[in-house]
Amino acid sequence: MTDEDTATPSPVTLTAVNGPDQPPVTPELEDLYRGFEKALLVPLWTRIGDLMPAHPQSKATPHLWKWESLVDLTGRSGELVPVGRGGERRAIALANPSLGGQPYATPTLWAAIQYLMPGEDAPEHRHTQNAFRFVVEGGGVWTVVGRDPVPMRRGDFLPQAGMNWHAHHNAASEPMAWIDGLDIPFQYGIESQFFDFGRDELSEEEHATPDRSFAERLWGHPGLVPVSQFAAREGTPLLRYRWEDTDAALADQLALECEGRPGTVEPGHAVVRYINPTTASDVLATIRAQFHRIRSGAETAPRRETGSSVYQVFDGSGRVTVGDRSWSVTRGDLFVVPSWTHLSIRSEASPSDSDSGALDLFQFSDAPMFTKLNLFRSHIEEDQA
Numbered sequence: 001m002t003d004e005d006t007a008t009p010s011p012v013t014l015t016a017v018n019g020p021d022q023p024p025v026t027p028e029l030e031d032l033y034r035g036f037e038k039a040l041l042v043p044l045w046t047r048i049g050d051l052m053p054a055h056p057q058s059k060a061t062p063h064l065w066k067w068e069s070l071v072d073l074t075g076r077s078g079e080l081v082p083v084g085r086g087g088e089r090r091a092i093a094l095a096n097p098s099l100g101g102q103p104y105a106t107p108t109l110w111a112a113i114q115y116l117m118p119g120e121d122a123p124e125h126r127h128t129q130n131a132f133r134f135v136v137e138g139g140g141v142w143t144v145v146g147r148d149p150v151p152m153r154r155g156d157f158l159p160q161a162g163m164n165w166h167a168h169h170n171a172a173s174e175p176m177a178w179i180d181g182l183d184i185p186f187q188y189g190i191e192s193q194f195f196d197f198g199r200d201e202l203s204e205e206e207h208a209t210p211d212r213s214f215a216e217r218l219w220g221h222p223g224l225v226p227v228s229q230f231a232a233r234e235g236t237p238l239l240r241y242r243w244e245d246t247d248a249a250l251a252d253q254l255a256l257e258c259e260g261r262p263g264t265v266e267p268g269h270a271v272v273r274y275i276n277p278t279t280a281s282d283v284l285a286t287i288r289a290q291f292h293r294i295r296s297g298a299e300t301a302p303r304r305e306t307g308s309s310v311y312q313v314f315d316g317s318g319r320v321t322v323g324d325r326s327w328s329v330t331r332g333d334l335f336v337v338p339s340w341t342h343l344s345i346r347s348e349a350s351p352s353d354s355d356s357g358a359l360d361l362f363q364f365s366d367a368p369m370f371t372k373l374n375l376f377r378s379h380i381e382e383d384q385a
Helices: 003-007 027-038 067-080 184-190 214-219 243-258 367-372
Strands: 063-065 091-093 110-116 121-127 131-134 139-145 148-153 157-160 166-170 176-182 195-197 269-273 288-295 303-305 309-315 318-322 325-329 334-337 343-347 358-365 378-380
Touching: 063 067, 063 325, 067 091, 067 110, 067 176, 110 166, 131 358, 139 157, 139 176, 148 214, 157 288, 243 269, 243 288, 288 343, 303 343, 318 334, 343 358
Parallel strands: none
Antiparallel strands: 063 334, 091 110, 110 176, 121 166, 121 195, 131 157, 131 176, 139 148, 139 166, 269 288, 288 358, 303 378, 309 334, 309 358, 318 325, 318 343
16 A cells, blocks of 8 residues: 555544444544544444435435426527537436436436427437437427437327437427436446437438338337337337327226226326337336326325336326425426325316316336336325325
8 A cells, every 4th residue: 555545535434423223432433433434434333324214215306397487498598509519409407406406307317308490400429328209399300210210299209229329300490399308317327328429410311201200110000010020129119109199098098987997097097108019118228108197177196106207297287296395287397206205196177278188297207227126116195084
């Protein structure tokens, strides 16, 4: 060991305290702790309550972002901030107020508003982070994944597994905004990320605006898969899940409930999950995506789950309670549900403010990570009446 090594300040500080679960404070104990500090050691008995609590204690807090404010700020950024190499995307991330200024919605999930001006291209790149796009309003942008132009329209969900080349182009006369979801915080935390720049410009063929992508023509037929392409894969090969299909599935669930048949997860609450057609598992390895429809006047039972979620109101209005926070929400609003935090939602939608006459919400979460590690748990509060 060199003199430089011995002179390095210790990042470990231990304090002997009197307590029911701690050894008696003596000069000998304090001397032992100084030895631990010098050797960069930490005894478990001083940290067990922090490292191994009785239940998850998220560093994130519940928070709401109003869509009206987000759209205003992203629109202003469209006038001032170009899209191109270096910044790559005009994407503005949600920063949870309890995560130390990091651009993270939760400790594992990134959520951002991306904005593309008319005629703009976002250059091609790829990364290990799994990603998706969800469109709450507008149209006219095509995402180009592996040189396959994929249309993006209101209500569409567009997943993309890691290390796929992708770019975007706006073929419309109006700007367009959508939300991006990625597992950036998770991959950053475990130090697994890679990123590659692609081509600066798209080809004429990639600037095409087909109604259906190549991937959708192969994989976009419910219950049917192309035998020539069938092989289990970690990320879904279907690059666009159309709103028309999502809407119909939710409407049928609620209609079956009215007929006295099973279909909803609880009274007045229909849910669908986007899945990989080759495995019937979650659409991405680290991200679960679901869509909820809550009939007007219905309220979900308080539920909590390990892992965190981000919700966006697609249509309608309602009242959301997350832990000790409660908000009125309308179209476009986004909110965070930290791990093991109670969530309940009441629909206050009406036919005048919702196409479905219900409260519609898009949700994405880190549930696949917890499921694969056998750490996923959920709990629904029993009715106390």
